[in-house]
Amino acid sequence: MPRSEEAKQRLRDEQRTHILEAARRVFARKGPAATMDDIATEASVSHGLAYRYFTSKDIILHTIAEQAFQANPLTMVQELDKTKTPGERLRVLLTGLIESRRHPEYHQLLDRMRNSEATPEELRELVHKRAHALRGVIRQSIVEGQASGEIVAGDPDQLLRAIYACLDGLTHWAEYYPEEYIEHFPAAEIFWRMLKPESVPEQSSR
Amino acid sequence: MPRSEEAKQRLRDEQRTHILEAARRVFARKGPAATMDDIATEASVSHGLAYRYFTSKDIILHTIAEQAFQANPLTMVQELDKTKTPGERLRVLLTGLIESRRHPEYHQLLDRMRNSEATPEELRELVHKRAHALRGVIRQSIVEGQASGEIVAGDPDQLLRAIYACLDGLTHWAEYYPEEYIEHFPAAEIFWRMLKPESVPEQSSR
Structure with a gap:
């Protein structure tokens, strides 16, 4: 993959990790009732950007549960x-x-x-x-x-x-x-x- | 004290203990925010009767805390x-x-x-x-x-x-x-x- 594509991919990975970490903090604090808005606010990203990475809050919840199991x-x-x-x-x-x-x-x-x-x-x-x-x-x-x-x-x-x-x-x-x-x-x-x-x-x- | 007085006193003691036990269950379940009404309901006594034994909910809370310490x-x-x-x-x-x-x-x-x-x-x-x-x-x-x-x-x-x-x-x-x-x-x-x-x-x- 060309250098710029690689850089973009790395950026996307970092952004995804960043949103997941914010979600983990929010869920730990508010429980599973926390919303996508709470997560976006915690991550300091727009609602729209959060949805670009994860299509629903439940997907995030599943992903984090999987990390917890790991x-x-x-x-x-x-x-x-x-x-x-x-x-x-x-x-x-x-x-x-x-x-x-x-x-x-x-x-x-x-x-x-x-x-x-x-x-x-x-x-x-x-x-x-x-x-x-x-x-x-x-x-x-x-x-x-x-x-x-x-x-x-x-x-x-x-x-x-x-x-x-x-x-x-x-x-x-x-x-x-x-x-x-x-x-x-x-x-x-x-x-x-x-x-x-x-x-x-x-x-x-x- | 004459027999009937003794019997009355015993009845009062039993009633008091009964209300305290009900209060303990209610406070354990609902926390200190439970009301005198909750306690009376749990004890199956009238609001008025409960107040005859304890002048406030806080008095009951103090009494139970003292029992817990004991x-x-x-x-x-x-x-x-x-x-x-x-x-x-x-x-x-x-x-x-x-x-x-x-x-x-x-x-x-x-x-x-x-x-x-x-x-x-x-x-x-x-x-x-x-x-x-x-x-x-x-x-x-x-x-x-x-x-x-x-x-x-x-x-x-x-x-x-x-x-x-x-x-x-x-x-x-x-x-x-x-x-x-x-x-x-x-x-x-x-x-x-x-x-x-x-x-x-x-x-x-x-």
């Missing part, structure tokens, strides 16, 4: 070396889930999508399904990790719920106290201790 | 044997904070009071102050417990934040999924593992 450690875990043990897999997964809360916008947005009537039905179902699948993978890893002795014994549903309480609590904390959120953000290692088996005395002490 | 483990910890170590104190405190989430209404109510413009300024300040004091006691116990070797090493503010993420997450979970909340409620022991020091190999293995 940012989700579930995608990552699927790429994890299959030979890893369930405990190692769970540790990578939990670390990813905690660490991704350092940028809570996507989680806040997915929360709002799940709970808002303004979310298109099809997209709401997709969000529910993905969340359900992730919970399933974590629960399965807990059960397998308990069998292999890498995860602490106990009711797997209670462990699952304890983890989700922490994750949800982090997301809400970011919403209510954004200014102090990052300063004391807890290391994933702290939460991992909920799942680690109690240390057993070393073999030499038997 | 249900708070901070009160309990002050009565704790002073000879207990900081680690033991923290464990009792954390267990109380987690277990009290099995009945999340008070916590939901305090949350709403803190964040609603409808809460009288003076009461909002009181709620903030109490919450702040509780956080202070927990943080102090973490620091002292680290010094005595009963609490895991690490940034005490991160540990504090991790605990609060869990507590807030439990309260929110109760709000969004009340039907599945109690079924898999996590044992306090699970969260306590975040604070416990890593087990060291037994002395015999040295």
